Amino acid sequence: MIPGVAADFSADTIVTTIVKAVLIIVFLLTSVLFAIWFERKVVARMQLRPGPNWHGPIGLLQSLADAMKLLLKEDLTVTRADRVMYLLAPMISVFCALLVFAVIPFGPSVTIPFTDYSTPAQLTDFPVATLYVLACASIGVYGIVLGGWSSGSTYPLLGAVRSTAQVISYELAMGLSLVSVFIMAGSMSTSSIVESQTALWWFLPLAPAFVVYIISMVGETNRLPFDLPEAEGELVSGYMTEYSSMKFAWFFLAEYIAMINVSAVATTLFLGGWRAPWPLSMIGDGVLNTGWWPVLWFLAKVWVLMFFFVWVRGTLLRLRYDQFMVFGWKVLIPFALVWLVALASFRWAGLSGVTRTQMIVAILVVFALVMVVLWLWPQRKAPDRAAADGAGPEGGGFDAFAGGYPVPPLPGQALPASPRARRTVPPAPQDPPASPADVDAEETR
């Protein structure tokens, strides 16, 4: 048994591991086929149209047909492509996407039917399993970056650069929100985190972290409203513009597996993992939390989150790129940091013997203090329109962009007061003619 891990893998042999790995891959591939159909169907319902309904019962085989079409299409390689990287990039994407599910618990210990052999419904787990998920995501970005670069074309490169910036920025917020779960659960192993949610799922006490995670998981997977790397109106389809056939299918596969991955991580860390939802968990002394039932709860939670992805996609508009980055860096990350510091303080207070009532009183006192300070804070004066335009009286009629280009102040003019420095720059001395331009001005006068 590995120290610091709740699941017991001591009975697993190499055969068990291989069987589990194969099962996970089969699960992921079929889930992707289902997810594509699911997304098209749900979005169609939201837009009042039937969606795919021709191939198979209620159109279920539509994505299989699409996959076959992609497989049989001609495989193009662009002339300017860097061949090795062009081939390697989609492989990296898919490979990294497949890795994540190795540490996701589908359930507790399950017994194989018709035998008495029992094994955890999870491929493996170790004390830093959640960090491993982040590591897989950060290697997966290489697929996108190299794909965009190796295509030897402008739009893919721009898409790749955007995507990298986006994934790196949102991974910070995501990591910070995960840390609050680590603090509460006291572990980074997925099975122990699920174990720690026996009484209460973390999404309730850690609601702010959960919200940050949900937002950043959409950003991390490049989905609408954050799908700027493949914004059709701007970048054709971003880093996969020059890909076709199987290589394109790999990127597509990786994108959908990434959605399932982040949903599964959210389920495991915040939504109780494989645990039955509240009224059901009371039935028969928790009988629904044993055997094969947990797999059902786990899948149900993952698909609720997948529905959320589709819902968001069908509802929200794409953000502008700068707004998106500002939101990530100036809203999400500071918010997550402040929350983390607050949580750590409370955790520390709780561990050093402060009771819950005392903490609640402290929160109320701090809240009241903040409110009083905000109430007494002097109101900001309405901004002076002329001063805001940079042509105020103190600016000496200085127009920073005279003629459309940034220009320095002329003699007698002063720069507008810097809002950061809170002091004014003294006007340049007028007396000595410093430059030929000044001499010219003197002569014409």
Place this chain on the structure above:
Amino acid sequence: MSGGEEVLFWTLAPLMVIAAAGLLVVRRAVHAAVCVVFVMIGLAVLYVAQEAPFLGIVQVVVYTGAVMMLFLFVLMLVGVDAADSLTETIRGQRWIGLLLGAGLAAVLLGVVAQATFPPSVGLAQANAVTNPVALARVLMQDYVVAMEVVGILLVTAALAGLVLTHRRRLGKKPTQRALAEAKVALLPTGRQLTPLPAPGVYAQNNAMDTPALDPEGRPLEHSVPRVLRIRGQQRSATELLTAEETLVQRIQLDRPAPAENGEDR
């Protein structure tokens, strides 16, 4: 080393050495970066195999995921390529480099040859409270001052970077509303609110230099990008249309007219 670990080492280590050697041979900077990434991931796997999972995973997250990614970013944007000149910027730098390399190799070989590898002691004891917890105790209790100093140093460096690249904004930043209002204000001068029309699409041609036609068949000059117009590189629509007309006539001459068959029936 257990059997599995030995197999892992002897498959991974040669691959890592090949990748590291590839760093010297490959001609494109991005390929070199990918070689480094491979070596880093290989190292991480070896760390994990040697019961240091935290170090291995953090190596991937921090070095591979962040530091190397920034390198790659710069390489892609700057576009360093094989076409770069290989002339020496410092005289005799190759010989100096070779000499220093040989010196380093000699030192390393000497160290490796003299090193002895006694069986490791105390690993299970150190990892008894799980690897991350044991590490946290070392870093946050025994070396907490050093940790904090390094943290302050890094924050200072990041702040310095921000200060050095900070530019003072002279005017007010135009908001989306201000831009829209400015556009509307320019309406009387003949500017249009909507985006400019796209260049024309013809049966034989849809390049940037061919103007689109308006509903009455007149070419829209401003559908061709301004740069091409200034350079005088735009094609006239009439030229294109006559070329297409002659083509249509030639095709009709080559083929018997299908309309007659229709009348026979």
